[in-house]
Amino acid sequence: MQDFFDIDSVLSEEERAVRDSVRQFVDERILPIIGDCYVEGRFPREIIPGLAELGVFGANLPEEYGCAGLNNVAYGLIMQELERGDSGIRSFASVQGALVMYPIFAFGSEEQKKHYLPKMAAGEIIGCFGLTEPDFGSNPSGMITMANEQPDGSWILNGAKMWITNGSQAKIAIVWAKTNGEKSDKSIRGFVVPTDTPGFTAKDQKGKLSLRASDTSELVFQDVRLPKDAILPKSGGIKSPLMCLTQARYGISWGVIGAAMACYEEALAYSTSRVMFGKAIGGFQLQQQRLAVMLTEIVKAQLVSLHLGRLKDAGTFTPQQVSFAKRNNCDIATDIAREARRLLGANGILAEYSAMRHMANLESVYTYEGTHDIHTLILGQTVTGLSAFT
Amino acid sequence: MKIAVCIKRVPDMETRFRIAASGTAVDEAGLKYDLSDFDGYAVETALQLNEKQGPGETVVISLGPDVVQEQLRKALSMGAERAVQLKADRVPTDGLSIARALAAELKDGGYDLIFFGRQAVDSANATVGPMVAEMLGLPCATAVSSLDISSGRGTARRDLEGAAEIVDFALPAVVTIDEGMPRARYPSLKGIMAAKKKPLEVRAAQLGDESLTLEKMELPPERAAGRIVGEGPGAVAELVRLLHTEAKVL
Numbered sequence: 001m002q003d004f005f006d007i008d009s010v011l012s013e014e015e016r017a018v019r020d021s022v023r024q025f026v027d028e029r030i031l032p033i034i035g036d037c038y039v040e041g042r043f044p045r046e047i048i049p050g051l052a053e054l055g056v057f058g059a060n061l062p063e064e065y066g067c068a069g070l071n072n073v074a075y076g077l078i079m080q081e082l083e084r085g086d087s088g089i090r091s092f093a094s095v096q097g098a099l100v101m102y103p104i105f106a107f108g109s110e111e112q113k114k115h116y117l118p119k120m121a122a123g124e125i126i127g128c129f130g131l132t133e134p135d136f137g138s139n140p141s142g143m144i145t146m147a148n149e150q151p152d153g154s155w156i157l158n159g160a161k162m163w164i165t166n167g168s169q170a171k172i173a174i175v176w177a178k179t180n181g182e183k184s185d186k187s188i189r190g191f192v193v194p195t196d197t198p199g200f201t202a203k204d205q206k207g208k209l210s211l212r213a214s215d216t217s218e219l220v221f222q223d224v225r226l227p228k229d230a231i232l233p234k235s236g237g238i239k240s241p242l243m244c245l246t247q248a249r250y251g252i253s254w255g256v257i258g259a260a261m262a263c264y265e266e267a268l269a270y271s272t273s274r275v276m277f278g279k280a281i282g283g284f285q286l287q288q289q290r291l292a293v294m295l296t297e298i299v300k301a302q303l304v305s306l307h308l309g310r311l312k313d314a315g316t317f318t319p320q321q322v323s324f325a326k327r328n329n330c331d332i333a334t335d336i337a338r339e340a341r342r343l344l345g346a347n348g349i350l351a352e353y354s355a356m357r358h359m360a361n362l363e364s365v366y367t368y369e370g371t372h373d374i375h376t377l378i379l380g381q382t383v384t385g386l387s388a389f390t
Numbered sequence: 391m392k393i394a395v396c397i398k399r400v401p402d403m404e405t406r407f408r409i410a411a412s413g414t415a416v417d418e419a420g421l422k423y424d425l426s427d428f429d430g431y432a433v434e435t436a437l438q439l440n441e442k443q444g445p446g447e448t449v450v451i452s453l454g455p456d457v458v459q460e461q462l463r464k465a466l467s468m469g470a471e472r473a474v475q476l477k478a479d480r481v482p483t484d485g486l487s488i489a490r491a492l493a494a495e496l497k498d499g500g501y502d503l504i505f506f507g508r509q510a511v512d513s514a515n516a517t518v519g520p521m522v523a524e525m526l527g528l529p530c531a532t533a534v535s536s537l538d539i540s541s542g543r544g545t546a547r548r549d550l551e552g553a554a555e556i557v558d559f560a561l562p563a564v565v566t567i568d569e570g571m572p573r574a575r576y577p578s579l580k581g582i583m584a585a586k587k588k589p590l591e592v593r594a595a596q597l598g599d600e601s602l603t604l605e606k607m608e609l610p611p612e613r614a615a616g617r618i619v620g621e622g623p624g625a626v627a628e629l630v631r632l633l634h635t636e637a638k639v640l
């Protein structure tokens with residue numbers, strides 16, 4: 001779409017080159033197939049090698065672990081472009097990079113990092129992130145999944161996770177569990193669980209009307225025995241998974257802009273070609289109002305995420321600022337997708353166009369990684385100093 | 391092998407162009423630029439040859455103002471080892487000037503192969519490659535759609551209208567690359583980061599006098615509106631008649 005505020009002028013040449021390379025990949029390899037994938041309810045696994053070759057997995061992690069070592073703005077632009085394709089593709093990359101590679105990088109031993117990160121960057125090992133449980137979504141501190149240490153140092157894991165992206169295709173799961181019978185969220189630790197370990201089962205959740213080009217699964221752990229070195233040694237307390245979520249939410253704040261851009265572009269093109277009552281519908285004030293609001297909100301969201309990325313690179317960003325960006329950008333993206341769908345009239349309900357697919361997808365994005373409401377409460381608490389969670 | 395690839399920065403050809411106020415250039419506002427398509431194939435062909443045949447060097451060369459460094463760095467991020475910008479305030483219209491500057495750069499470079507795109511997708515002259523070959527006294531295979539290199543010789547296929555030619559030549563040689571050759575790879579993110587550290591030399595382009603200048607640029611005439619000659623099977627006879635007598639396509 002047109003760069004209305006000349007934001008390109010404050011991106012470096014590498015940042016633009018990264019974006020353009022991923023953009024071309026999405027245009028040529030994802031857009032032609034994604035409508036069908038969505039209707040079939042299929043994640044397009046065939047694109048994993050291509051994405052790995054490009055280097056999108058864990059792209060902001062260091063080169064010594066086989067990653068691209070990009071800054072956070074370039075990383076954000078990758079998320080934007082992937083989600084311009086589909087939220088399911090971006091979700092796949094977010095989980096792999098921010099929710100599986102990042103915790104191994106941040107909380108793992110040197111052996112774990114050396115063993116997993118290069119293979120994950122290369123797309124040879126796919127991961128999933130198990131935090132949410134059937135009875136604990138917005139409040140993960142309440143989780144009941146439990147890992148108990150055995151006299152020989154091994155662990156036995158019991159419990160269940162739900163809504164786990166990539167769950168059924170993952171080779172490893174990062175599972176968050178309380179430990180040694182303690183109820184406090186301080187006992188929460190992260191474990192790297194190979195999904196072929198006896199007692200581990202993953203089952204795809206059926207009947208999704210959103211994020212259909214993405215696998216979402218239920219995980220069950222029944223006396224899963226894990227070796228001593230399965231634990232992420234530097235993880236400790238609910239703070240650890242929340243740090244992962246901060247990484248992923250940062251990427252989401254960029255990603256949803258991509259979905260909004262796709263909807264805006266589609267709506268704009270439709271508005272200038274669809275003739276009704278003798279003229280292009282883009283010539284009617286009502287449709288111009290739609291397009292003007294879309295454009296305004298996209299540019300504002302881009303500026304928020306870009307500034308947040310610069311803060312992240314400077315090492316000064318806060319999780320509350322990430323909540324601000326995730327909340328705002330998901331909100332405007334869901335609205336933009338819906339308005340684009342409406343502008344398209346009846347065509348707007350077809351999979352041949354992208355607006356309704358994005359509209360349905362964005363409902364998941366609005367809900368996962370902290371619902372819109374939860375981020376509202378985080379901001380409310382930040383400015384008032386009063387908690388409204390309980 | 392040491393391979394040079396001469397590449398040009400061109401605007402995205404999907405754009406609707408406007409003529410600049412000068413009347414002799416397109417208005418650059420809002421235009422996106424990339425490597426000329428055929429030049430992208432040429433870079434890819436060079437990279438694949440060196441990947442297959444063991445150690446070598448791919449050097450990319452572009453003539454023009456500093457903005458061409460963006461395309462040079464794209465080629466570096468695809469995997470070329472080194473880049474040279476032949477600096478000029480603008481890309482001359484005169485292919486002979488361009489060829490002169492490139493030949494001066496290439497002459498003592500010790501290249502086994504010098505690649506060009508079949509033509510630049512914007513100006514479509516297809517002259518620079520052959521002129522450089524002439525100046526360097528090298529064999530020149532143009533519009534090549536497949537290429538084999540072994541023991542110091544090249545065999546190339548040229549797809550023509552309704553036929554194909556297979557040509558054989560000794561190295562060093564100049565080859566201009568057509569469709570049929572592998573498409574340019576996506577620059578990988580690691581490649582983009584690595585490109586920052588690769589050498590990009592800047593030298594003044596030795597253009598000499600221009601023997602051909604651009605006087606005026608025009609947009610193609612607007613196409614006249616279509617004509618509906620009738621509807622349904624009844625209109626077929628009239629349509630066929632018009633295709634014969636007016637359009638003369640039957």
Ligand SMILES: Cc1cc2nc3c(=O)[nH]c(=O)nc-3n(C[C@H](O)[C@H](O)[C@H](O)COP(=O)(O)OP(=O)(O)OC[C@H]3O[C@@H](n4cnc5c(N)ncnc54)[C@H](O)[C@@H]3O)c2cc1C
Nearest residue numbers: 129130131132137138163164165211364368369371373389
């Ligand atoms: C497609 C998809 C993929 C997902 N992928 C993953 C994954 O890979 N890994 C993972 O761990 N999880 C994943 N999730 C789970 C996601 O993070 C949760 O759905 C989310 O945290 C919300 O939890 P919940 O669904 O249990 O909703 P609930 O927590 O039950 O919330 C229901 C409603 O109540 C509201 N609410 C909750 N608490 C409060 C409060 N204190 N005050 C006011 N309102 C409140 C919420 O905003 C929401 O509107 C995924 C979800 C989806 C839909």
Ligand SMILES: Cc1cc2nc3c(=O)[nH]c(=O)nc-3n(C[C@H](O)[C@H](O)[C@H](O)COP(=O)(O)OP(=O)(O)OC[C@H]3O[C@@H](n4cnc5c(N)ncnc54)[C@H](O)[C@@H]3O)c2cc1C
Nearest residue numbers: 274275276277281284285286287342343344345346347349
């Ligand atoms: C599932 C489904 C079932 C249907 N079933 C039937 C059926 O059984 N029988 C039947 O006859 N039709 C049916 N329709 C067609 C439906 O009535 C039309 O889609 C509707 O009238 C809108 O027309 P359109 O899709 O061509 O949109 P358009 O008229 O092209 O409108 C596109 C956009 O432009 C806006 N717009 C149009 N004119 C103006 C204006 N003057 N000023 C400002 N904005 C304007 C519209 O509000 C819309 O946002 C069905 C549609 C759907 C989706």
